[in-house]
Amino acid sequence: MISRCPGKSAWPELVGEKGETAAAKVEKENPGVHAIVMLEGSPGTLDFRCDRVRVMVNEHGIVVHPPHIA
Numbered sequence: 001m002i003s004r005c006p007g008k009s010a011w012p013e014l015v016g017e018k019g020e021t022a023a024a025k026v027e028k029e030n031p032g033v034h035a036i037v038m039l040e041g042s043p044g045t046l047d048f049r050c051d052r053v054r055v056m057v058n059e060h061g062i063v064v065h066p067p068h069i070a
Contacts, residue, residue, distance in 0.1 A: 005050035005069050007032055012066035019057035026053050026067055033069060040064050 007030040014022040023035035035053045038044065044054060048070060056065045 005032075010066055010068040011053075014055075014063050014067055015065065017063050019055050019061045019063055022063045022067060023053075023055045026055065035067065037061075 009030075011022070011026055011029070014025060017025075019037040023037050026033060026035040030053075033051050033053045035055050037055045037057055040056045040058055050069060053067050053069055055063055055067045058064050
């Protein structure tokens with residue numbers, strides 16, 4: 001999917017990183033977004049926002065899906 005949002009929009013290289021570390025990298029690489037660390041399976045809204053990146057982690061706080069603008 002091609003993002004219509006400015007800046008970097010996906011971070012597949014962060015899978016396996018600690019969630020808080022990944023969120024900080026996301027925000028550093030694209031200052032226009034706010035990265036939110038969430039437990040995998042948590043409910044979330046379905047609306048699309050160029051300023052939001054969900055960083056999905058497992059019960060150990062490790063990123064399990066590539067973070068991307070959503």
